[in-house]
Amino acid sequence: MSDILDKSARETLAAFAAKSLSPVDYMTALIARVEASEPKVGALYAFEPERSLAEAKAAEARYMAGAPKGALDGMPVTIKELIAVKGEPVPLGTAAIDLVPAEDDAPTSARLREDGAIMFAKTTCPDYGMLSSGLSSFHQLARNPWKLSENPGGSSAGASAAGAAGYGPLHVGTDIGGSVRLPAGWTGLFGFKPTLGRIPIYPYYTGRAAGPMTPTVDDAALLMQTITRPDWRDATSPAYEPINWDVAPADVRGMKIGLMLDAGCGIDAEPEVMAAVQAAAEAFAAHGAEIVPIAPVLSREMLDGLDVAWRARFWGMMEALSPEKRAMILPYIREWAASGAAASPVQVAQGFDQTFAMRKTAAEAFQKVDAILSPVNPNVSYPADWASPTNDPIRPFEHICFTVPWNMGEQPACSINCGFSASGMPIGLQIVAPRFQDAKVFALAKAYEGWRGPITSWPRYDRELALA
Known part of the structure; x- marks a missing residue:
């Protein structure tokens, strides 16, 4: 039964519509995979199998009646913990936050609910979503x-872990400096950060976006x-503009594509990252694109300025807590923010003004090229219990330098x-396009x-268990 979980979302939905696969059977298989894998992977929060099975039964009845609720009826989806789902607490990854059920769905979860998706679990994140790590004072590692x-x-640690472990094909994360793309790169997924606001998000903030994290480009297009x-x-x-996300593969002949390796x-x-990205650029060249080396758009002054602004912002949030609550925050995050x-x-x-400096250089980069290729992550991997690739709160953002400019510049x-x-x-390849040209990235x-x-x-841990 676990084989049905490795089909694309479109194949699964087509099987639901053809009545050759029941949403109940699919959800049953998914629950079995999660229960076999989660003790090792640790991706999920608020996993609710009984409710999810009940929703699957309701979807099955709608398909049998020939009246599905929407484009994703009966399809399981995970939502990052930071995205509100009505009735579920939003602990922001930290033990310092009181667990108060959300009064309303956030925009992303509202749209998914309208289309009949089954939000069977939320996915874990670090304290305040401020680490490139699955380390949290509240969630499992x-x-x-x-x-x-x-x-x-x-x-979006839990989303990347869930996607790579095969908890269905559809997952949604959030990204303010690389938090969709970085984990997608380290886990082999396709992760997309849209033009700012293309996917409505609430609460919003400079550079903050929601985005799909899926095994394939087509799965993301469906979401x-x-x-x-x-x-x-x-x-x-x-x-709002209705965009055809089911685009054909780009014909790159004659395109001028920038290659940013610094x-x-x-x-x-790292050398293995450089080699993989260069090989990808050569594939674009072999299909007719002109590859143009380009200079970086980020500087040390920009990165350090953003760091100061973010430290102060988050310390303001933490300062409002009681000393007892503040002591519950992950020490790395608390130490990082305290200097603010x-x-x-x-x-x-x-x-904060450095966000506008990034916006300027990011826009300038597209005056001479149609798209940009670069690494996503500078390194191959790092230990699971580290807070970041440096594991140093004094140097917290040394790994986001390829990704964060496009949040501040708003490019997809x-x-x-x-x-x-x-x-x-x-190893992840980053593809960037000018603002509003999201379909070009796809x-x-x-x-x-x-x-x-x-x-x-x-990797499939349920199959390993079955073979043991």
Whole structure:
């Protein structure tokens, strides 16, 4: 039965509609996989099998009557813990937050519910979503299914772990500096950060986006049809336009594509990462694109300024807590934010202004090229119990230098697997396009995915258990 879980979302939904597969049978198989895998993977929060089976039975009845609720009726989806689902607490990954059930669905979960998706679980994240790690003072430790001693990245840690472990094909994370793309890169998934506001999100903030994390580009395209529908609560959203996300693979002949191998600061890309990304660029060249080396868009001043502004912002949140509650926050995060108390108002304002400096250089980069390729993550992997690749709260953002400029510049960007290290860990290629050209990212990613071929070696712990 577990084989049905490895079909694409479209194949599964087509089988539901044809009555050749029951949503109940699919959910039963998914529950069995989760229960066999979760003791090792640690991806989920608020996993509710009984409710999910009841929703699957209701979806089955609708399909039998020929009246499905919507485009995703009966399809299981996970939602990152930071995204509110009515009736579920939003602990923000930290033990310091009181568990109060959300009064309403956030925009993403509202759209999924409208289309009949079964939000069978939420996925784990670190304290306040401020780590590229599955380390949390509240949630269990999320691990990378490809190698359980390694980190799945973050802050959409549970989403990446769930996607790689095969908890169905559809998962939604959030990204303010790389939190969809970074974990997708470290776990082999396709992760997409849209133009700011393209997927309505609430609460919104400078650079914050929601995005799909899926095994294939096509699975993400299916999700985009639902979660991009408008919601008035996101005041950053552009005017809604119905986009055809089922784009054909891009014809790259004559395209000028930038290749950025130097992030400008932070951790240098490791040799295996550089080699994989260069090989991907060569594939674009072999199909007719002109590859143009380009300079970084980020500087040390920009990264450090953002760090100061974020430290002050999060310390303001923590300062409102009682000393007892504050002591429950992950020490790494507490130490990182505490130095924000010493920043002067001028330093905080100057730091926040660096978001606009990034916006300027990110826009300038597209005056000479149609798209940009780069690494997603500079390193191959790091231990599961580390808070970040440096594991140093004094240098917390050295690994986000390829990803964070596109949050501040608002450009659409994705991570797509472009190979594996000698140790068997996935390596991510980032594809970036100008603002509002989200469909171009999908077209380029679909082209590259076709040249690369499918990933056939996804880790499956339920099968290992069955064979033991």
